[in-house]
Amino acid sequence: MSTDTLTPGLVRINYRKVIARALADELATDPTVVFLGEDVGVAGGAFKATEGLKDRFGDRVRDTPISEQAIVGTAVGAALMGLRPVAEIMFADFAGVCFDQIVNTLAKYRYTTGGQAKVPVTIRMSNGAGSGFGPQHSQAAENWFLNVPGLKIVVPGTVEDLYGLLRSAIRDNDPVLVFEHKNLFALKGEIPAEPDDSFIVPIGVADVVRAGDDVTVVATQQMRHRAVQAADLLTAHGISAEVIDPRTLVPFDMETVRASLAKTSRLLVVQEGPPDGGWGATLVARTAAENFELLDAPPRLLACDPTPVPYSGPLEDAWLPDAQRIADAAERLVDY
Amino acid sequence: MTTATTDAATREQLLDMQRRMHEIRFFEDITKDWFSRSLVRGSTHLGQGQEAVSVGVTSALREGDTTTCTYRGHATVLAQGAPLDRAFAEILGKEQGLCGGKGGSMHLTDLSVGALGSFAIVGAHLPVSTGAAWAAQLLGTGAVSATFFGDGAANIGTFHEAMNLAGVWKLPVLFVLENNLYGEYSPIATTTANTDLRVRADTYGMPGIRVDGNDVEAVLEVARQAVERARAGGGPTLIEAMTYRQSGHSRSDPAAYRPPGELDEWLARDPLLVAARRLGELGVSEAELDAVRDRAQETVRAAADRALAWDEPAADRRFDDVWETR
Numbered sequence: 001m002s003t004d005t006l007t008p009g010l011v012r013i014n015y016r017k018v019i020a021r022a023l024a025d026e027l028a029t030d031p032t033v034v035f036l037g038e039d040v041g042v043a044g045g046a047f048k049a050t051e052g053l054k055d056r057f058g059d060r061v062r063d064t065p066i067s068e069q070a071i072v073g074t075a076v077g078a079a080l081m082g083l084r085p086v087a088e089i090m091f092a093d094f095a096g097v098c099f100d101q102i103v104n105t106l107a108k109y110r111y112t113t114g115g116q117a118k119v120p121v122t123i124r125m126s127n128g129a130g131s132g133f134g135p136q137h138s139q140a141a142e143n144w145f146l147n148v149p150g151l152k153i154v155v156p157g158t159v160e161d162l163y164g165l166l167r168s169a170i171r172d173n174d175p176v177l178v179f180e181h182k183n184l185f186a187l188k189g190e191i192p193a194e195p196d197d198s199f200i201v202p203i204g205v206a207d208v209v210r211a212g213d214d215v216t217v218v219a220t221q222q223m224r225h226r227a228v229q230a231a232d233l234l235t236a237h238g239i240s241a242e243v244i245d246p247r248t249l250v251p252f253d254m255e256t257v258r259a260s261l262a263k264t265s266r267l268l269v270v271q272e273g274p275p276d277g278g279w280g281a282t283l284v285a286r287t288a289a290e291n292f293e294l295l296d297a298p299p300r301l302l303a304c305d306p307t308p309v310p311y312s313g314p315l316e317d318a319w320l321p322d323a324q325r326i327a328d329a330a331e332r333l334v335d336y
Numbered sequence: 337m338t339t340a341t342t343d344a345a346t347r348e349q350l351l352d353m354q355r356r357m358h359e360i361r362f363f364e365d366i367t368k369d370w371f372s373r374s375l376v377r378g379s380t381h382l383g384q385g386q387e388a389v390s391v392g393v394t395s396a397l398r399e400g401d402t403t404t405c406t407y408r409g410h411a412t413v414l415a416q417g418a419p420l421d422r423a424f425a426e427i428l429g430k431e432q433g434l435c436g437g438k439g440g441s442m443h444l445t446d447l448s449v450g451a452l453g454s455f456a457i458v459g460a461h462l463p464v465s466t467g468a469a470w471a472a473q474l475l476g477t478g479a480v481s482a483t484f485f486g487d488g489a490a491n492i493g494t495f496h497e498a499m500n501l502a503g504v505w506k507l508p509v510l511f512v513l514e515n516n517l518y519g520e521y522s523p524i525a526t527t528t529a530n531t532d533l534r535v536r537a538d539t540y541g542m543p544g545i546r547v548d549g550n551d552v553e554a555v556l557e558v559a560r561q562a563v564e565r566a567r568a569g570g571g572p573t574l575i576e577a578m579t580y581r582q583s584g585h586s587r588s589d590p591a592a593y594r595p596p597g598e599l600d601e602w603l604a605r606d607p608l609l610v611a612a613r614r615l616g617e618l619g620v621s622e623a624e625l626d627a628v629r630d631r632a633q634e635t636v637r638a639a640a641d642r643a644l645a646w647d648e649p650a651a652d653r654r655f656d657d658v659w660e661t662r
Contacts, residue, residue: 067497083475112445116446
């Protein structure tokens with residue numbers, strides 16, 4: 001959304017500030033929703049993304065010690081007793097500290113108890129590279145959780161999707177990990193001025209961001225925007241790229257990708273993060289296995305380098321695929 | 337160490353606790369027998385000798401209160417009221433098991449009685465009970481959470497995070513430390529710089545009480561005080577219950593690391609004997625005590641037989657319960 005005139009009934013807001021708005025709308029709608037994390041209340045969040053919630057919702061918004069394991073475990077325990085907790089892990093990298101609570105306790109609770117327990121916990125984490133936070137504050141950590149059944153994973157790349165998917169996540173009766181890309185914090189978008197359920201985005205539904213005929217580019221968050229820029233570059237070469245943002249990684253909307261490949265016959269996946277063991281590699285593998293007959297070229301993954309995320313500007317810039325590299329990779333597939 | 341005052345429990349209460357301890361002992365003995373005959377898969381962790389801790393603490397709880405416990409948790413889940421037959425069935429991996437055979441011995445859970453779970457990762461459950469207590473505080477239910485863990489868990493991060501959070505938020509939690517002197521195979525002094533674990537309570541702003549964990553009456557008494565304090569908004573308590581694991585850590589552990597004579601000393605203070613002596617003082621005859629034991633044995637055997645006769649789950653059931661909708 002980059003229009004200058006505002007649609008009636010909508011407000012313009014950035015990706016960072018829409019977080020508090022989505023939380024507020026759910027806290028206001030459902031008295032069982034509670035929110036906890038480090039400095040999320042009185043301080044309004046490390047990124048000022050949760051300002052005002054403590055004043056408005058009191059004890060339902062709780063500042064915690066710097067104790068990620070206790071944050072996640074406490075959210076699980078509260079969920080067992082009928083609450084609908086949202087836990088913030090300030091940087092997704094810190095999920096390493098509470099990995100056990102997420103993958104062994106939260107993800108498996110329903111299964112381990114034979115369906116006795118539901119644990120509607122949402123974990124919000126700031127994600128991704130591009131703003132110079134260095135190796136331990138910049139990782140796109142969603143891939144760490146990809147092979148843990150029991151966790152839904154959403155990766156919103158626009159203001160509208162963050163608003164709609166965060167609200168969906170909180171309402172979901174399964175655990176949902178919400179990755180908020182911090183290099184998109186300044187991105188603008190439009191959401192309803194008043195809470196409006198029609199703006200809720202369902203989990204598990206991809207978005208065809210841009211229609212095209214020659215090559216399908218699948219990308220999330222920061223890479224989704226660069227893929228759109230790449231599609232612009234490709235136009236000059238007479239190539240029409242279709243850009244798909246899955247928005248949710250688990251469950252993955254294969255059908256939308258398949259429908260696109262039926263048109264384009266070429267798949268380029270662009271993934272922030274190292275190449276191995278991620279959703280990008282999985283999508284390439286599944287496409288080769290399930291949709292081989294649709295393809296006119298080998299499905300390709302364009303990912304970051306297999307190194308930690310570097311700090312220095314030139315190093316980090318080179319680490320992240322840019323629009324030109326995406327366009328070049330797409331063009332090679334078309335020329336295959 | 338806190339010992340029971342003379343009238344901590346009535347004769348009837350103590351008799352009932354003795355019955356439950358016998359049931360749990362027979363449950364563990366049968367499980368051990370099944371395990372030796374490979375009817376139990378993987379591993380199982382037995383708690384013979386530690387029954388008084390779970391029975392004493394849960395006797396101080398009321399409906400709506402909750403427990404969490406470790407993978408050595410059969411006693412706690414049964415003491416909290418889970419049915420013997422469905423607990424057996426879970427250990428056997430049966431369809432009618434508490435968890436439909438998905439969890440097994442290390443994950444006995446019965447939410448219907450407030451047994452929120454048994455956890456196979458050391459210490460993982462402490463923050464879960466903290467969360468249940470937070471919910472009780474927010475919702476004003478007055479419910480109390482009791483979390484049972486061993487001395488080994490006192491050295492893992494979740495112990496400190498959960499104790500601190502409960503302390504600073506004044507949450508209604510009973511941290512019940514079953515100090516059985518060994519973390520798996522290792523004697524406590526080889527793994528713990530200060531073996532006086534009760535003092536950990538001071539660090540996190542809560543009372544710490546050491547109690548004879550083989551004296552069910554003494555455990556009940558300290559648990560009641562802690563529960564009363566928690567319900568009144570006074571926050572958490574650490575109860576360090578001194579007890580002893582009469583078996584090894586698991587099947588492959590003959591417990592050769594024990595000093596000579598240690599097991600015999602503790603067997604002489606078996607919680608069933610301690611309670612029986614006290615009941616004798618209260619005028620309960622040998623014949624009555626034998627009858628309590630025999631009825632418990634019959635009850636448990638009948639439950640075991642039912643569980644053995646139940647069906648195994650259909651293979652297709654493995655896809656259930658990953659998500660709310662399959």
